[in-house]
Amino acid sequence: MNSFPYIAAVFYVLSTVLYCIYLFKQKDVFQRAGFILMISGLIIHSLVILGEFIQLGYLPVLNLKNTLGIAAWSIAVVFILFRIKLNIKVMGIYAAPLVALTYIASLNIPEISAETPQIFKSAWLVIHVVMVFIGEAALAMACGAGALYLIQENAIKSKKRGFFYSRLPSLEQLDAAGYTSIVIGFTVFTVGLIVGLVYAKMVWHRFVGWDPKEIWSGITWLLYAALVHERIAVGWRGRRAAIMAIVGFALLLFSFLGVNFLLGGHHGGFTQ
Amino acid sequence: MLDIVLTGLNHTTAPVSLREKLAFSKEESAAAIESLRQDPAVAEVMLFSTCNRVEVLMTAKDGAEALEAAKNYISRIKETPLSDFEPHLYTYHGHKAVRHLFRVASGLDSMVMGEPQILGQIKEAFRITVKMKASGVVLNRLFHRTFHVAKRVRTETGIGDSAVSISYAAIELAKKIFGDLENRKVLLVGAGEMAELAVEHLIRNKVGDIFVANRTFERGMELASRFSGQALRFEEIPSALETVDIIISSTGAPQVVIGKDMVKPVIKNRRNRSLFFIDIAVPRDIDPDINKLSNCYVYDIDDLKGVIDGNMENRMKEAIKAERIIDEAVIRFGRWLEGLNVVPTIVDLKEKMGAMARMELEKTLSSSLKHLPEKDALALSRMLDALVNKIVHDPIQFLKIKSSHRDETASLSLARQLFNLDESE
Numbered sequence: 245m246n247s248f249p250y251i252a253a254v255f256y257v258l259s260t261v262l263y264c265i266y267l268f269k270q271k272d273v274f275q276r277a278g279f280i281l282m283i284s285g286l287i288i289h290s291l292v293i294l295g296e297f298i299q300l301g302y303l304p305v306l307n308l309k310n311t312l313g314i315a316a317w318s319i320a321v322v323f324i325l326f327r328i329k330l331n332i333k334v335m336g337i338y339a340a341p342l343v344a345l346t347y348i349a350s351l352n353i354p355e356i357s358a359e360t361p362q363i364f365k366s367a368w369l370v371i372h373v374v375m376v377f378i379g380e381a382a383l384a385m386a387c388g389a390g391a392l393y394l395i396q397e398n399a400i401k402s403k404k405r406g407f408f409y410s411r412l413p414s415l416e417q418l419d420a421a422g423y424t425s426i427v428i429g430f431t432v433f434t435v436g437l438i439v440g441l442v443y444a445k446m447v448w449h450r451f452v453g454w455d456p457k458e459i460w461s462g463i464t465w466l467l468y469a470a471l472v473h474e475r476i477a478v479g480w481r482g483r484r485a486a487i488m489a490i491v492g493f494a495l496l497l498f499s500f501l502g503v504n505f506l507l508g509g510h511h512g513g514f515t516q
Numbered sequence: 517m518l519d520i521v522l523t524g525l526n527h528t529t530a531p532v533s534l535r536e537k538l539a540f541s542k543e544e545s546a547a548a549i550e551s552l553r554q555d556p557a558v559a560e561v562m563l564f565s566t567c568n569r570v571e572v573l574m575t576a577k578d579g580a581e582a583l584e585a586a587k588n589y590i591s592r593i594k595e596t597p598l599s600d601f602e603p604h605l606y607t608y609h610g611h612k613a614v615r616h617l618f619r620v621a622s623g624l625d626s627m628v629m630g631e632p633q634i635l636g637q638i639k640e641a642f643r644i645t646v647k648m649k650a651s652g653v654v655l656n657r658l659f660h661r662t663f664h665v666a667k668r669v670r671t672e673t674g675i676g677d678s679a680v681s682i683s684y685a686a687i688e689l690a691k692k693i694f695g696d697l698e699n700r701k702v703l704l705v706g707a708g709e710m711a712e713l714a715v716e717h718l719i720r721n722k723v724g725d726i727f728v729a730n731r732t733f734e735r736g737m738e739l740a741s742r743f744s745g746q747a748l749r750f751e752e753i754p755s756a757l758e759t760v761d762i763i764i765s766s767t768g769a770p771q772v773v774i775g776k777d778m779v780k781p782v783i784k785n786r787r788n789r790s791l792f793f794i795d796i797a798v799p800r801d802i803d804p805d806i807n808k809l810s811n812c813y814v815y816d817i818d819d820l821k822g823v824i825d826g827n828m829e830n831r832m833k834e835a836i837k838a839e840r841i842i843d844e845a846v847i848r849f850g851r852w853l854e855g856l857n858v859v860p861t862i863v864d865l866k867e868k869m870g871a872m873a874r875m876e877l878e879k880t881l882s883s884s885l886k887h888l889p890e891k892d893a894l895a896l897s898r899m900l901d902a903l904v905n906k907i908v909h910d911p912i913q914f915l916k917i918k919s920s921h922r923d924e925t926a927s928l929s930l931a932r933q934l935f936n937l938d939e940s941e
Contacts, residue, residue: 400692401807403819405826410678414695415790479787482811 248292249313249351255285256320256344263336267411275333279324282340286320289347293317302365305373312350314373315500318381319343322429326385332421334412338388368443372436379433380496383468386425387493390486393418397483419481422489430468437461460499467492518559518654518856518925519579522613523586523605524571527627530604538594538601540565546644548572552589553650557581559925560655564641566634568627573617575654579609611850614658618842621662622669623676630675630831635666653929657852665845672841673834678827683714685823686794686815687721690762693792693813699724703760705753705774706730706767707739710796714764715743727760729753731767757782757791764794765801773801779809794820852938856928862912864937869908873900911935 262278293313296304304310323339326332392412399409412418441451452458471488474480480488525535540548545563552561552574559582560575572590576582587605591598608616616625621638623630642659645651651659670676679685687697694700700723704715707730715726726745730736733749740747748756757763757779767773779791788811795802795816807814815823854860877900881893888896915931918924932938 396692400689400813403815403822405823409692414691415693416695478784479789481788482790484788484810 248288248295249347252285252288252292253344253347253351255281255288256316256340256347259285259336260340260344263340266333267337270411272333275336278336278340279327282320282336282343283324285343286317286324289313289317289320303370303373305369307353307355309350309353309355312346312353314377315381316343316347316350318374318377319346319384322378322381322385326382326421326425330421330424332389332413332417334392335385335388335421338391339385342384342388366443368439368446372440372443375432375436375439377436379429379431379436380500382425382429382432383489383493383496386422386429386489389418389422389425390489393422393486394483394490397486415482419485422486423475423481426468426471426489426492430472433468434465437465456503457499460495460503464492464495464499467495518575518577518853519582519609520573520575520613520654520658520853521579521583521607521609522571522573522616523583523607524569525601525604525606526569526571526625529606530601534601534604535568535570537596538565538570538590539567540570542640542644544593545641546648548589548593549645549648549650551593552586553648555582555585555589557585560652561586561650562641562645562655562659564638566637569620569625571620573613573655575652583607611846614849615842615846617658617662618665618845619839621666622838622842623666624669624835624838624842628680629828629835630680632670632676635663635670639663652923653856653925654853657929658849661845661849665842668841668845669838673837675831675834675838677834678830680824680827680831682710682796682817682820682824683717685820685827686714686764687717689813689815689820689823690718690792690794691721693790694761697721697723697762700761701725701727701759702745703727703729703748703753703756703763704739704743704745705763705765705801706769706797707735708766708796711764711766712739714794714796718762719743723762727756729756731769754778754782758785761790762792762794763802764796766796767801769797769801770799772803773797774806775803776805776809779803779806779812783809783811796820855932855938856925858915858924858928861915861928861931861937862908865908865911865931865935866904868935868937869904870901873904 259278259281262274262281266272266274266278293304303314305314319339320343323335323343326335392408393415395408396412396415396418399405399412400415444453445451467488471480471485471492475485525538527535530538540563545565548563549561552558552563552572557578558574558576562573564571564573570590572586574582574586587598587602590596590601619625621635623632623634626634638659642651645655679688690697690700697718698721700718702715702718702723702725704711704726707728719726726740726743727748728736728740728743728745729748729750729752730739731750733747736747739745753774757774763774765773774793783791790811790813791806793802793806793812793814795814798817800816802814802816804814804816806812855864874897877897881888881896885893885896911931915928
């Protein structure tokens with residue numbers, strides 16, 4: 245069981261390598277193989293998490309090691325679902341390395357055994373964490389799609405078609421993929437936050453504790469809410485939407501990691 | 517031994533005035549094949565004629581004789597003295613003829629390098645040849661290989677990947693912006709061959725409504741009905757910009773027809789959906805500053821030419837890969853053709869049978885007949901050799917005897933197939 249995490253990591257790394265080869269060679273075989281490796285890695289990774297869950301009796305999200313592991317897992321899940329639903333193969337070139345790097349980072353952080361507070365042993369917390377992470381993973385996909393959009397748009401606008409022009413899908417497809425990612429990510433993220441609020445009310449008898457993570461998550465949420473609203477109201481799309489997706493994700497990364505390192509609060513334990 | 521010969525002229529060796537004079541229609545091709553097939557000098561024959569080339573491919577015992585027959589036929593049927601077109605002809609024998617055919621089919625010899633239509637035209641010509649029963653073992657095999665090579669070149673190299681004409685380059689760009697062109701609305705401003713060609717390509721890509729705006733409304737209506745679109749007055753262009761996605765402009769106007777100020781206000785009403793301007797006019801119709809507006813893209817004729825130049829360069833690079841694929845195929849075909857002679861076939865046959873016998877003998881001697889003394893084993897081996905010689909004797913006699921009543925290459929090919937002598941492919 246102990247070697248399982250490393251096997252999963254190897255699969256993720258191999259998947260990354262194949263996606264890189266795909267980017268250069270543009271042969272479909274590499275992309276397909278990369279995708280299969282990613283699925284294999286995810287299956288093993290899921291077994292690892294399930295094993296810990298059964299062993300501990302709660303979802304392992306106590307420290308940074310564990311949360312990064314769950315983050316990698318979420319990105320892999322979301323990427324695989326998107327790949328099947330949206331069929332944008334090129335997403336793998338950022339999803340696969342992101343999964344691999346996040347997971348390797350997680351494996352390299354030493355385990356800290358801490359007292360498990362009673363509040364972790366609740367289905368509410370599992371739902372809160374899983375939904376927030378899945379939502380964030382989808383928003384990470386949106387950020388990647390946004391970056392590719394900017395590269396492709398620049399190639400077309402500047403009339404200098406470089407390495408990426410022929411390798412990236414059309415602007416419309418990238419924009420649609422980004423928007424779909426944001427709508428799904430935003431929805432799941434919102435539900436995850438609400439579950440968190442409700443659970444906070446249950447254990448601490450108040451919805452909001454105004455701890456930094458809550459505040460920053462709120463700000464991030466507002467930014468995505470504005471993005472979705474503008475899209476529906478005035479049809480914000482293309483370049484501006486792509487930049488917003490990237491800014492939004494940067495903010496999200498800050499509330500995920502930065503807040504814990506810099507500002508503390510009751511979510512702080514996760515980054516110990 | 518059979519010779520493969522090819523003669524013809526193309527866009528590099530002959531002027532268009534001569535090419536159009538010598539061009540063969542489908543019916544004329546069939547008649548030519550029929551007539552040449554009956555010529556005693558010609559074994560198999562195929563003719564293909566496109567706007568850029570006329571070529572005759574034959575197999576014959578004596579290639580030179582067959583060539584004479586073909587040239588004389590063309591001269592007679594086209595009522596053109598031989599001296600008028602002979603200097604423009606190229607002639608290839610054997611593997612050079614094979615290579616030429618492979619290159620032509622792969623689009624390497626085309627005016628626009630890598631264009632795909634030529635393969636279809638050769639397939640059609642071959643279909644006529646087969647229908648006229650003018651192809652035999654060699655041509656059938658040769659064409660089978662030709663189609664295979666052309667397909668390999670197309671799939672394994674990027675020779676046909678990118679657009680090399682203005683209108684195709686525009687479509688390619690539109691696809692990079694909109695993805696699917698289905699139901700995209702198109703506005704054609706003005707008229708002109710290149711612009712109309714682009715619209716036709718767009719229609720083939722299943723675009724939606726087509727609007728045509730022309731200074732003279734009648735001309736616009738004419739064009740609109742050709743594309744089953746809708747004619748607009750010039751003054752209606754600003755409101756049309758709210759709904760259309762692709763604008764192709766090609767007017768003779770001395771100044772800009774669509775300015776930045778005209779586009780800016782419509783962006784909001786379009787809900788920021790992309791607008792792609794293709795400006796084929798000189799002087800330009802579309803304000804280049806529109807390219808700076810968000811989700812608006814402007815390509816003028818020079819930009820499109822830049823795209824094409826880049827693509828052409830790519831094709832040249834890919835052509836090197838294609839030549840390598842062709843080299844391989846020429847060598848392989850040459851090997852097959854050489855095998856299609858009496859002596860190599862006999863050698864192959866003897867070798868194959870002998871090898872089979874030796875293998876079985878060794879197997880038995882090393883297992884159930886292990887106890888046999890060496891002398892007895894030798895006797896067995898001699899017995900097997902004799903048996904092999906007896907078995908191949910009659911087929912060899914059949915192959916050796918020349919007969920005017922049968923097609924020698926056909927029986928050789930049959931023998932090779934019967935004994936499976938070309939295992940590699």
